[in-house]
Amino acid sequence: MATQVPGVLGSFEHIDAACDAIRELKADGRADITVYSAAPNHELEAAIGDPISKVRLFTLVGGFTGVTAGFSLAIWMARDWPLLVGGKPIAAIPAFVVIGFELTILIGALSTIAAIIILSAMKSLKGRPYHPRYSDDRIGIFVPCGPSEAQDVQQLFERHGSVEVSRDA
Amino acid sequence: MAVIAHDPSRPTQTHAEVTRDVVRTITEAPTRGYYILVGVLAFLTAVLLGTVTMLLKHGLGLAGYAPPIMWSVYITTFVFWVGIGHAGTLISAILFLFRSPWRTAVYRATEAMTVFAVMTAALFPIIHIGRQWIFYWLLPYPNARYLWPNFKSPLLWDVFAISTYLTVSSTFLMVGLVPDIAAVRDHVSGWRKKLYSMLSLGWTGADSQWRHYTRAYLYLAALAAPLVLSVHSVVSWDFAVSIVPGWHGTIFAPYFVAGAIYSGIGMTFTLLIPLRKMLRLEHMITDYHFDNLSKLTLFTGTILFYAYAMEYFVAWYSGSTFEQTTFWRRAFGPNWWAGWSMIICNAFVSQLLWFRKIRVNLTALFVISIFINIGMWFERYVIVVSSLANDYLPNAWGQINPTWADWLILLGSFGWFGLWFTLFYKNFPIVAIQEIKEMIPMPRRKSHGGAH
Numbered sequence: 001m002a003t004q005v006p007g008v009l010g011s012f013e014h015i016d017a018a019c020d021a022i023r024e025l026k027a028d029g030r031a032d033i034t035v036y037s038a039a040p041n042h043e044l045e046a047a048i049g050d051p052i053s054k055v056r057l058f059t060l061v062g063g064f065t066g067v068t069a070g071f072s073l074a075i076w077m078a079r080d081w082p083l084l085v086g087g088k089p090i091a092a093i094p095a096f097v098v099i100g101f102e103l104t105i106l107i108g109a110l111s112t113i114a115a116i117i118i119l120s121a122m123k124s125l126k127g128r129p130y131h132p133r134y135s136d137d138r139i140g141i142f143v144p145c146g147p148s149e150a151q152d153v154q155q156l157f158e159r160h161g162s163v164e165v166s167r168d169a
Numbered sequence: 170m171a172v173i174a175h176d177p178s179r180p181t182q183t184h185a186e187v188t189r190d191v192v193r194t195i196t197e198a199p200t201r202g203y204y205i206l207v208g209v210l211a212f213l214t215a216v217l218l219g220t221v222t223m224l225l226k227h228g229l230g231l232a233g234y235a236p237p238i239m240w241s242v243y244i245t246t247f248v249f250w251v252g253i254g255h256a257g258t259l260i261s262a263i264l265f266l267f268r269s270p271w272r273t274a275v276y277r278a279t280e281a282m283t284v285f286a287v288m289t290a291a292l293f294p295i296i297h298i299g300r301q302w303i304f305y306w307l308l309p310y311p312n313a314r315y316l317w318p319n320f321k322s323p324l325l326w327d328v329f330a331i332s333t334y335l336t337v338s339s340t341f342l343m344v345g346l347v348p349d350i351a352a353v354r355d356h357v358s359g360w361r362k363k364l365y366s367m368l369s370l371g372w373t374g375a376d377s378q379w380r381h382y383t384r385a386y387l388y389l390a391a392l393a394a395p396l397v398l399s400v401h402s403v404v405s406w407d408f409a410v411s412i413v414p415g416w417h418g419t420i421f422a423p424y425f426v427a428g429a430i431y432s433g434i435g436m437t438f439t440l441l442i443p444l445r446k447m448l449r450l451e452h453m454i455t456d457y458h459f460d461n462l463s464k465l466t467l468f469t470g471t472i473l474f475y476a477y478a479m480e481y482f483v484a485w486y487s488g489s490t491f492e493q494t495t496f497w498r499r500a501f502g503p504n505w506w507a508g509w510s511m512i513i514c515n516a517f518v519s520q521l522l523w524f525r526k527i528r529v530n531l532t533a534l535f536v537i538s539i540f541i542n543i544g545m546w547f548e549r550y551v552i553v554v555s556s557l558a559n560d561y562l563p564n565a566w567g568q569i570n571p572t573w574a575d576w577l578i579l580l581g582s583f584g585w586f587g588l589w590f591t592l593f594y595k596n597f598p599i600v601a602i603q604e605i606k607e608m609i610p611m612p613r614r615k616s617h618g619g620a621h
Binding site for chain 1: 183184185188309311315316317319320321325326329330332333336337340341344348351352354355356371373374375376377378379380381382383384385388389392393395396399403406602603604606607610611612613614615
């Protein structure tokens with residue numbers, strides 16, 4: 001078990017209360033907060049205000065790699081041992097569209113999966129507290145902070161109607 | 170987790186109810202009926218394995234191939250199972266992109282159906298090739314003389330299409346499952362907790378995870394959507410790129426894709442109607458879902474109606490004797506029973522779904538779904554066998570009858586598919602927990618002026 005990150009964890013039942021709390025935390029200049037929710041939510045996303053994920057870059061590069069690999073594989077192999085069949089061109093582009101297309105999808109999809117794993121791992125959540133109700137019906141907000149700030153954060157959570165606050169700082 | 174009484178007559182209204190109702194399907198002890206079902210399906214799987222072993226030992230003579238019909242029940246069944254898979258991806262990916270609200274309750278079941286159907290389909294080309302132990306020659310790598318497989322062959326295209334489809338649809342299913350497995354993990358104990366903790370890959374639903382996850386899911390759906398349309402198009406080109414009368418048609422790709430989705434929704438009905446009752450999910454999978462699924466069936470069934478009519482019209486209008494003879498013999502030749510089964514079960518039975526009363530009558534839908542399954546298998550049998558039976562030279566015409574090995578392998582494939590599906594629905598969330606939660610608004614402290 002990783003060592004516990006000191007901080008304050010607040011649980012919310014109401015979406016608007018959680019969003020208000022997040023906005024105020026952000027306004028106070030706290031960039032490093034973790035928000036748990038059972039499902040993605042646009043209001044939460046807007047309140048957190050993170051830029052759009054870089055997953056798309058992985059998908060795009062994967063897709064281009066796939067289409068290039070597909071066509072070059074087929075063309076290269078056809079030219080490597082030229083066999084004239086039915087008078088058709090050695091490198092028959094229309095026939096290779098299927099290979100190019102399938103590899104675009106395959107490598108595009110696999111690099112998208114790699115993107116979730118790599119990008120999610122870039123922000124370590126080790127030692128941050130979690131409660132099973134966050135996968136059920138509650139929203140959790142964790143703010144890492146020292147004992148001196150913990151009181152302020154706890155008050156902020158309570159002011160916004162947090163149903164449960166726990167401090168480990 | 171708050172304890173809320175289960176009332177199947179009331180639709181699920183809160184996030185806690187969604188978790189409770191879906192987790193219950195996993196934690197409730199399996200009934201005796203479930204064990205009997207698993208036993209029967211395991212027996213059928215054993216029949217499949219046993220018959221395939223016989224085939225390995227004695228060769229394709231058992232399969233009852235006879236020139237000119239060297240593709241028969243195995244290729245028919247291959248196309249049948251690939252087709253079944255298509256409805257799942259349509260519902261999970263294409264309807265996701267269209268933001269169709271009714272897909273959420275049914276998509277996990279259909280997506281699982283897709284993966285298991287493609288796993289079943291993928292067995293058949295291997296069973297069919299004769300020397301099954303060197304099936305890996307299909308893969309794109311050079312042989313001992315540095316010669317690569319022929320990239321101009323539709324059969325190689327199919328290897329690429331099916332393997333991509335199996336990979337992408339399995340990863341799409343698994344990615345969708347991760348947050349749901351995490352929800353199950355948080356509500357179980359003992360060995361289940363250990364298992365689901367491992368499978369949830371450390372998912373906590375943190376904003377840093379959702380941020381990448383939601384985007385990635387969107388792109389995966391965007392990649393899976395054209396993929397599913399391409400897969401059955403490529404399967405259709407296995408036939409259409411040849412010059413066999415009855416196969417050589419430009420209509421084949423859309424005709425096959427529509428047929429695939431039609432057959433897949435048929436199988437969805439066959440699976441979901443008993444499943445929602447067994448798992449007591451009547452309040453989650455409702456008339457609303459069956460009505461919409463039926464409309465999709467009607468739509469694709471009508472495309473099939475048109476395609477069947479157009480095939481006969483084109484054969485007549487082409488002026489080609491060979492094409493005309495093939496289609497004449499489809500309706501009135503020795504395989505007339507297969508030809509008419511396909512037309513009645515697909516083109517005509519689907520038209521019953523114009524009536525709302527039938528669309529929400531689950532008994533009627535279940536019966537119709539059986540007709541769809543039978544009709545779509547016969548469609549592929551007609552396309553594969555009856556086209557090969559009438560080549561250009563009448564003295565080379567031939568007939569075959571499927572053998573006991575063919576029938577047992579077909580029967581066994583239902584056992585193999587059913588076994589995977591049955592084990593899946595009792596161990597994993599068969600309804601997508603997080604996607605349903607996404608649709609149920611979270612409670613608010615202040616009154617909210619209008620929806621987003």
